[in-house]
Amino acid sequence: MxxxxxxxxxxxxxxxxxxxxxxxxxxxxxxxxxxxxxxxxxSLGLQPKNAKKYVDEIMTDWAGLAVEGHFQAEKPWWDYHERFSEKLAPIVGAKPSEVTVMNTLTVNLHLLMVSFYSPTSKRFKIIMEEKAFPSDQYMIASQVRFHGLEPDEAIVEVKKRNGEHHFRTEDILQKINEVGEECALVLMGGVNYYNGQALDMETITKAGKEVGAFVGWDLAHAAGNVELNLHDWGADFAAWCSYKYMNAGPGNASGCFVHERHHGQKDIPRFEGWWGHNKGRRFLMEPEFQPEPNANAWQISNAPVLALAPYLASLELFEEAxxxxxxxxxxxxxxxxxxxxxxxxxxxxxxxxxxxxxxxxxxxxxxxxxxxxxxxxxxxxxxxxxxxxxxxxxxxxxxxxxxxxxxxxxxxxxxxxxxxxx
Structure with a gap:
């Protein structure tokens, strides 16, 4: 028209x-x-009208069942987070086994960097965009310092050209190839929070993998907004918040993606907790960690179901539409x-x-x-x-x-x- x-x-x-x-x-x-x-x-999506119903269900179960709600609620709390994988997978272009929900965005990026940033004397640099969202800047700089490195030496920023307001894909690829074998990680925002630009995530991921680096994405402004194909692109990991385009409520839980090639590894660097432990053996209280065979292995604590309820309500709308x-x-x-x-x-x-x-x-x-x-x-x-x-x-x-x-x-x-x- x-x-x-x-x-x-x-x-x-x-x-x-x-x-x-x-x-x-x-x-x-x-x-x-x-x-x-x-x-x-x-910044913050509107409240879905069905969100209150989902929260009230848990409040009613808590009142009437107390601790038994973990297993006897209509949506049992102990596996509440598992209801998200099937609904989130098509939104981010993943297999259900590659998706989970936990914590908040920057917390999850920190946890994922434990697994995907292990610098060596030769391969230690991180490529990111200039003037990334401040939380990403703080997070990456603190990770670098944690490993005893200096941010000025380890962090390489891709800059916009003089007089331009957006990033050029060719400049990002050039920087990846320039850093080459020193590049340990490419970690960027899939959609820039300031100018709204959607980066060519597929091409950038391919370039990062070709130089032997891990590639991760902050999808805070991308999830629920742009087409994503994380599995097919071969990204190693990604995380996103749920309260922007996904309408889950202020500061609510983050979604995570971990590519299936990293699943089932007991020796991968990872901060671990009992909700990432083998579900079938979780309540045996065993001393040795046995990871879940999917992205849930990165879970640490039991799910905050009252926080997750509005997210699940919103995902119902995404699934319909x-x-x-x-x-x-x-x-x-x-x-x-x-x-x-x-x-x-x-x-x-x-x-x-x-x-x-x-x-x-x-x-x-x-x-x-x-x-x-x-x-x-x-x-x-x-x-x-x-x-x-x-x-x-x-x-x-x-x-x-x-x-x-x-x-x-x-x-x-x-x-x-x-x-x-x-």
Missing amino acids: HFQNTLDCAQQLDQQDPLKEYRDKFHFPKVGGKDVIYFTGN GMAVLIEKRNRIVAYLEFILQEIAREVHCNFEIITPQERGTQLSVFLHGQGKELFHYLMRNGVVTDWREPNVIRLAPAPFYCSYEDMWKFGQVLKDYFKKE
Whole structure:
């Protein structure tokens, strides 16, 4: 359909939307008694209405069964985490045996680096992107120091070219080949949190493996957002948070991927605990660790089921909708948002520079030349929940589950009103 900056066009697009029924499955904050236009699913997804039901089930079982809930609840707590593997596998392109849920994102990246970063005098360098999300920077630098190395010597950053806002795949590949046999690990964000760029994970993984390095991915902004094929790409490991595009609630549990070629190894470096121990022998309280034959071997403690319940509720929606349909709408609604931004910029004679390349997911990062933070505050006061990043970038992430094309048009009208007032 040819886009138009009209309410009628937006409403027609919504009528054609195969996901339109899902909007009513989420709770929206309100401003002035009206649902907000919510652009921050890349920071915290909206609450699925079915999440309370899943949490209440556990609260009811806890009240009525107490400790027996571990085995007698309708969804027994002792294997609650196992319900995630089948649902998460198609979202990240993995085998169910390669996926588990545990802890939180940075904790899991630390634990995975125990297994996949064992530097030697010759092979000790880690390749990452410049200005990665700060938690990744802190995590990797602390791992390097833990091994008695200096971050300035062990960490190699791939930089953007002067005057450009995105990374070039050829520059990443060149850096991997340049570091070569000194490269122990390639660990990058699959979708950049700042500019919204989706990296060519398949090509980068292949290059990392060709020089003999392990390859891992931080998929915080990728899981539930872009197409992933972790198993086929041959990535060694990955981790992601569940509270952004996956709508599991603030700070909730992280998902992990460990490629099956690393399963069943008793001698792999790993911090171990009893929930990673052979499930059939777990309650025999044996002194020697026997790893589960899958990604669950990286589990340490029993699952925090109250935290996992909203995640399971959200995954039910993903299973119903399917990633292919979500990605199709994502492409269309982001294109419509880009069209609206260009139309408004033309009408009000203002320069909005979109710094997100075409290799992207749901997010558009917009550089607001000549505009300060007052525009952000104006949008928030007028029911547009968005995200500000210094010096003057607004991140807009129209999550396909619950954002509508009419939202995109209304956002354009609020934006236009601001410049008219100015």
